[in-house]
Amino acid sequence: MTYCFAINTQSGFVLCSDSRTNAGFDNISTYSKMHTFTWPNNRVFALLSAGNLATTQLVIKRIKADLDSGATPNLLAVRNMQEAADYVATVSTSVQNLHVVRDNGNVSFEATFILAGQIGADRHETLMIYPQGNYIHESDEHPFLQIGEVKYGKPILDRVIKRDSQLAPAARCALVSMNSTVRSNLTVGPPIDLLIYEAGSLNFTHQLCLTEEDPFSKQLSEAWNKGLVAALENLPRFYWESPSGNVAGEPAASTLNRGS
């Protein structure tokens, strides 16, 4: 599986993706699922992908080939983010159909993408492109888009991310959302790609690829665990609790049959 997501705030966007791919439990590999296309001071795009690896790889190859050959449409020729999304959607559905017509079985060739970018003076946008080629943008209430194993990491985004969140705190929240998913689901794994884009900069200057052993990853994970323990300690007590933390009205813990 995969976990990729984009946070779209007033001041830019944050993208985060894992790198684990698996075809069955005994065929696990590592591939980056974040692909960037930059023409500094002109336009920037990033694509996050989930789904069939052969499909997503061929989509990226075709996008690059169109740029090399100058075939239109291509990412340098599109005039706005909607044209960019239409273009990626056309490439994606065309690649999926290519595989489907050659298949005799029930393999899923589907792929889902998140396209993020900014063209010239237009505003920055993030779009989720479904396997069918249609697409949606994020909402003002929940300004993020997720693909793949989205559930484990959703609560922290739901609670914290707002349209006016600052970029660096949003990026730290993104790493927590990813860390929670990696800890709870074996099919999502490092290295973690993180990209922070400041609106209007028209260049990608802040990207991290965090391996499991990266000191920053470890510091972050430890600090988060510490913070969670503190947050739990500060929760209100049940009405029956004595100050010692035992359940009031019950015999002291040491006198009880402790069972298992």
Next chain:
Amino acid sequence: MTYCFAINTQSGFVLCSDSRTNAGFDNISTYSKMHTFTWPNNRVFALLSAGNLATTQLVIKRIKADLDSGATPNLLAVRNMQEAADYVATVSTSVQNLHVVRDNGNVSFEATFILAGQIGADRHETLMIYPQGNYIHESDEHPFLQIGEVKYGKPILDRVIKRDSQLAPAARCALVSMNSTVRSNLTVGPPIDLLIYEAGSLNFTHQLCLTEEDPFSKQLSEAWNKGLVAALENLPRFYWESPSGNVAGEPAASTLNRGS
């Protein structure tokens, strides 16, 4: 959907369940999914249920009818938790089969249960009973069992719950796990049933049913949000960050095209 789970620690167990049921998006109701059976100083059982509501209701009814009529096996006659789990599993599969043979379509009559209890001087146990009637206990590494919409609330349990966790903090962590799920998934909803059982007490004395408007629920949710924000603020900064929180090396935020 449903979210129910059991935390099994050295000092007892904590059970937590939501109350939302839905047959389609326009047919939503409220039913408790926690059922308790107590014979003080003899034995206690609690059943959490997920799946087809008609199945789970009939299973509970049959368990009660067997007790009333004295038919064996029943929960008062079983000699240990394994016999109790076998008995519940037999009732469950029998009810499911009853529905299946009368059905012409593709309705799922499946139900999954968590059975928790203690009989006399035996140790307290928690068991998850699959629709097929087989069952498992929790593990020492992750001493909890979940059924229904398990993913949203799993990261906090994975990070915090240990075999030697104290009961009251484990119960607060349970409410956080439930709160995260309720916030992120519309099909899981209050009131929330919480039961805290101290090993050896052979009685259920600490049960809460928390509605959405309950002051304790609100305090807990607010305190948790505050704690999370503090935890995020204490995470390590990216190497490029200036003390102001802006992305260093970029123009000051106020000079940028702010886009959306």
